[in-house]
Amino acid sequence: MASIHEVAKAAGVSISTVSYALSGKRPVGESTRARVAEAARRLGYQPNAGARMLAGRRTQLLALTAPLHAETSAPAHMAFVLAVATAARRYDYDVVLLTEDEASGGLSRVTSSKLVDGIVVLDVAVNDQRLDLIRELGIPSVLVGVPADTAGLVCVDLDFETAARLAVDQLANQGHRSIALLGDPHGIYQRGSNFQQRFRDAFSTRVAERHLDYTFVESSQNPVELRTSIDSLLSVVPRPTGLVMQCAEPSQRAALEHLAGRGLRIPADLSVISATSTFDTSQLSPPLDVIPLIPEESSGRAIELLMAALEGPLDPMVELIPPRYVVRDSVAGPPTGTDPVTVNH
Amino acid sequence: MASIHEVAKAAGVSISTVSYALSGKRPVGESTRARVAEAARRLGYQPNAGARMLAGRRTQLLALTAPLHAETSAPAHMAFVLAVATAARRYDYDVVLLTEDEASGGLSRVTSSKLVDGIVVLDVAVNDQRLDLIRELGIPSVLVGVPADTAGLVCVDLDFETAARLAVDQLANQGHRSIALLGDPHGIYQRGSNFQQRFRDAFSTRVAERHLDYTFVESSQNPVELRTSIDSLLSVVPRPTGLVMQCAEPSQRAALEHLAGRGLRIPADLSVISATSTFDTSQLSPPLDVIPLIPEESSGRAIELLMAALEGPLDPMVELIPPRYVVRDSVAGPPTGTDPVTVNH
DNA sequence: GCCGTTGATCGAAGCGCTTCGATTCACGCC
DNA sequence: GGCGTGAATCGAAGCGCTTCGATCAACGGC
Structure with missing residues (x-):
């Protein structure tokens, strides 16, 4: 509750000196600075946010726009927020x-009332309605995700295209000739969530480049449907010997479960890679090779860029974070002909 | 970008008149009010947030404190946020x-810098470290959840005790004599998350009051462990004929799945109630009877109370929202002796 | 020894709004 | 006809901070 005046009085200086001593925006004598700091500490001084916004040019507040449809894969969203x-x-x-x-509406409101200094856009859709507004608002903004039209925008995201290629190559290099992708439920692609589409498309492109047999299936929250999808995968001829799972944690768990139930050993009978997962795959059985999607990484970089944008205009750009491939115990070469697999039915 | 001065000039009045016309805090002539409103609209006037905070006594900002441990059952948290x-x-x-x-730290900061008018506390632990601070801060606050010590606090939550009783009674009244509760994973109880404990404790109390046989098991994210838990449930003698699931959505799905695999028909062989679920159980098979936990309800009420607290001090209280029981297709009487169940092994 | 310099500090002007008197004007009453 | 009355409006004083000159003292060079 202490104001800058009280700190000034306690330190025996003027309020402007307090301000400079605390902000460091002008040199202040060492002993003075110490006295001010001590007084501020002792009084528990916290600058009044409103006054600061009004007088300064910074509000120290960012808008975080995240649709957060209650239905969407919430755990990952939460991690990003x-x-x-x-x-x-x-x-x-x-x-x-x-x-x-x-x-x-919220974006215009917090912007024109000068409540926030910048905007972070999460959960970007391929064609996101918020983007036109962002463009015309002219306030520093960073998207976590890459929409269809990135003109005039600063975007950060994991390089899902490279991630997809990494996954394909990893399997191809081990000798797998037929691979499969277990994607997200249909609704997610349909809703235009950007990265799942990017991953899927890059995946199929890479698979073609490597001349592999390729099967794509969508997953489902419904375990029965999920199993049906997986069964249909396994009945493809030639049977896929490599599987990339790019779907939510429960689906990945359920898929592993079902594969085990079908008598498939990982990686002996089927190599599995968990892709763009935000959770810890070392706890699964077996621990899965993974190309992780690390919320702290993209979000951290987004904030860095946003802070830079606050200093001075940033050129529009799309910054893609290189994916990493973490080796665990779920990938090996394809089963040899002399070691035929029995698939339970 | 328009300031109140420009609106005043455009409307040909003083800035104080603009302020009163827009806020309604003093009577303003009808024609004047109309002119002001029109000018404000035309200029796209949005009061400067900082100035408002500084001059007024409201910041129009609330703090929402939600630990959001990345691990915790995120979907539900997200819904509350x-x-x-x-x-x-x-x-x-x-x-x-x-x-x-x-x-x-954040609470003290936003409070003493007068950034926020009030606080909403989410994800309350039984012994929450934030509560002492809340108490001494003396700023309007409402918890969504009920901690062990509610002294001096305003709390809102679903009445989990009644919900537990409702679930027990529903089964007991249908004639079930042996029932089971599938709770959350161990870690959740251990972490001191408040409502799961309240539900579990009230459940066992009620079960005793109704003289029922009762089995409690914790669930697990790990499907193997989950199945083991369920199997152990089913091997209890006398076998439970009623099951209440008070755990996360994926666990409920997996449990149903496993029960079906074991050859148990719902509700013919086993009656199932989904309790305190934030998701739509009508999409499960079969659609489950449910005692829903509705984030909009508790949160909405919390905000109502907080708004009241802003007007003038509120007496500490714990407001429990009565639970509702939604009937679908998963509860019936216990299987009769003449209709013995075969449980697959 | 005087003046220009430089570093440290101060004073004051806002930032844009809310709010509290004060003012103005029209009206009706004695 | 002068005055009280009340509604409508205005002016100005802050709210607590940042920031821009201005001031002041100490110092070195001539």
């Missing part, structure tokens, strides 16, 4: 959460 | 997100 908030704090920024219905 | 933000907007409030590590 969390990561953005945490990263922002490293720069002394707090985050104002803008959701769903308010997506566009 | 979303619901709070949405409810706040109905009162023209925005929400500043405070997470994890920052839980306490």
Whole structure:
């Protein structure tokens, strides 16, 4: 509750000296600085946020726009929201959460009332309605994700195309000739969620380049449908010997489960790679090779860029974070002809 | 970008008149009010947030503190965060997100810098470290959840005790004499998440009151462990004929799945109730009877109370929202002796 | 020894809004 | 006809901070 005046009085200096001593925007004598710092500490001084916004040019607040459809794969979203908030704090920024219905209205509101210094856009759709607004708002903004039209935008994301290639190549290099991709449920592609589409498309492109047999199936929350999908995968001829799972954690768990039930040993009978997963695959059985999607990484980089944009205009760009391939115990060469597999039915 | 001065000039009045015309805090002539409103609209006037905070006594900002441990059952949390933000907007409030590590530090910061008018506490632990701080902060606050010590606090939550009783009674009244509860994974109880404990404890109390045989097992993310738990449930003598699932959606799905695999028909062989679920159980097979936990309800009420607290001090209280029981197709009487069940092994 | 310099500090002007008197004007009453 | 009354409007004082000159003292060079 202490104001800058009280700190000034306690330290025996003027309020402007307090301001400079605390912000470091002008040199202040060492002893003075120490006295001010001590007084501020002792009084528990916290600059009034409103006054700061009004007088300064920074509000120390960021807008975080994340639709957060209750249905969407929430765990991953949550991790991103969390990561953005945490990263922002490293720069002394707090985050104002803008959701769903308010997506566009909220952005104009917090922008024109000068509540926030910048915007982080999460859960970017391929054709996102928020983007035109972002473009015309002219306020520093960074997207985590890559929409169809990136003109005038700063985007950060994992390089899903490379990730897809990495997955394909890993299997191809081990000698697999027939591979499969277990993607997300239909609704996710349909909704235009950007990265799943990018991954899937790059995957099929790479598979063609490597001249592999390729099967794509969508997963499902419904275990019966999921099993049907997996069964249909396994009945493809030639049977896929490599599987990439790019879907939510429960689906990956359920898929492993079902594969085990079908008598398939991983990696002896089937090599499996978990792709763009935000969870810990070392806890699965077997621990899966994984190309992780690390929310802290993309979000952290997004905040870095946003902070740079606050200093001065940034050129539009799309920054893709190189994926990593983590080896565990789920990939090997394809089963040899002399070691035929029995698939339970 | 228009300021109140420009609106005043455009409408040919003083800035104070603009302020009163827009806020309605003093009577303004009808024609004047119309002119002001029109000018504001035409100029796209949005009051400067900082100036408002500084001059007024409201910041129109709420702190939302939600640990959001990345591991915790995220989907439900997300829904609550979303619901709070949405409810706040109905009162023209925005929400500043405070997470994890920052839980306490963040609260002091946004409070003493007068950034926020009030606090919503989510994901309350039985013994939550944030609560002492909340108590001494003396700023309007509402918890969604009920901690062990509610002294001096305003809490809102579903009445989990009644929900538990409702579930037990529903089965007991149908004639079931042996029932089981499939709870959350061990870690959740251990972490002190409040409502799961309350539900479990009330459940066992009620079961004793109704003189039923009772089995409790924890669930697991790991499908193998989950199945083991369920198997151990089913081998209890007398075999439970009623099951209440109070765990995350994937576990409920997996459990149903496994039960079907074991050859148990629902509700013919086993009656099942889904409790405190935030998802749509009508999409499961079979559609489950459910005692829903509705984030919009608790969060909405929390915001209502918080708004009341902003008007004037509220007496500490614990407001429990009565649960509802939704009938679908998963509960019937216990199997009769003449209709013995074969359980696959 | 005087002046220009430089570094440290201060004073004051806002930032854009809310809010509290004060003012103005039209009206009706004695 | 003067005055009280009340509604409508205005002016100005902050809210607590940042920031831009201005001031001041100490110092070295001539």
